[in-house]
Amino acid sequence: MADKARRPRAFEEVLLQVERRIADDGLRVGDRLPGERQLAEQLQVSRASVREALRVLETLGVVSSQAGRGPDAGAVLTSRPDSALTGLLRLSLGLSSLTMREVIDTRLMIERWSAEQAARRAAPEPSGAMGEAMRAMEAAGSAEEFVEHDIAFHMAIAEASGNRLIEAVMRALRDAMRRYAIEAVERLGDTGVLREDHRRIHAAITSGDAAGAADAVTAHLAHAYPELL
Amino acid sequence: MADKARRPRAFEEVLLQVERRIADDGLRVGDRLPGERQLAEQLQVSRASVREALRVLETLGVVSSQAGRGPDAGAVLTSRPDSALTGLLRLSLGLSSLTMREVIDTRLMIERWSAEQAARRAAPEPSGAMGEAMRAMEAAGSAEEFVEHDIAFHMAIAEASGNRLIEAVMRALRDAMRRYAIEAVERLGDTGVLREDHRRIHAAITSGDAAGAADAVTAHLAHAYPELL
């Protein structure tokens, strides 16, 4: 007999219906969902079940709830995948179901790819975010501060890749491993090597040297996490 | 005054406490959380709020709830990040906040990397999962069936990379784009090119040819999604 496939829970039904409505009605970011009470009546479930479904959607970064009244109130469709990914990774690391090695390897894969893409596009770098982050790192007074600007530097590369999915994953990775990165910097003591790496990466990208950028990224991570690579 | 930082909601407090407990008590996968009623009393919130928090954790793939009694009942810590990632991607695609191009590009990045890693490890492929999937694809009678085994083939590569995070992301990607993949196969009509690609990828990996495996993967995706690459 095998697959029992237990009766779906009420909130799962709500989830399906809402998802279907998003697809069928062509709802976009910024549109509003019906109120909790209204949704409950339409789907013949209790408001509590509707709320559980909305909580799931909120966790997935698909809706954002605001109390009160007016155009901004209620459950509004949004799109912020980062927070969900971050929570996911942080908890997975907390549960030791992922090793830091796996996270760093993933980061290496993403950063090599992003740097290559960014170098191929070459031109843009309109915001000058990478340069600004590099300057801020020079002036950083603590490991925390240094890492903060380091994240900004690497996120600028991910943004320059032009792929929002990869950018979101990268953001989540960095957020989840922030503490670990700070410890790594403290352990390292001198950040001179890292800053020099950044200069090389930046130079390779702005000069359009994709292969050089990828190699520089690889060397950089090896310097930052010698215990892993 | 700027940052109001509205009062945290009750379930968010529960979330924090549970997360803290996981870290402090060193809880591992398989351990159980207190019952909903007990948690509600300990944290001085209603059971509804506890349930909303648990629903979030379940969404993130951190706990799994089972009714009834006994060792397997209650909220058990698990680790299945795939489902959360899948929902996230599926909804993001539904909301058009991600394009298929971004998803395919990400897939290309992951598959190239996985194939390279798998080739470097070379030896294993103990389960013969790749070969089995290839045989099943030969016998497939419909696009749906073909894609199902195609997913199995590519997941076998991701598994062979040895990185569970990347494997989880890959699983989510394939699940979220299943429908799109089926349509692509139907549009293509003849799967001969794809099957030949699979053979080349498999041969490169088993012979330890990392660069060849990566190139074969790139060619494969270009054949499958000519409109994008």
Added chain:
DNA sequence: CCTGGAGTATGGTCTGACCATACCCGGCAC
């Protein structure tokens, strides 16, 4: 020793109430 049913702990769901927030709008003061 085995078997079956009562007991019970757990999640799943519903109801109905009340609070907090924030817009909307009408009326009042100027």
Added chain:
DNA sequence: GTGCCGGGTATGGTCAGACCATACTCCAGG
């Protein structure tokens, strides 16, 4: 007429308590 101010109201946030469904535990009886 203009402006402010306060009630009305729709929305999410929270709670308490009840009942149902499920599945293990344990003990009585064969």
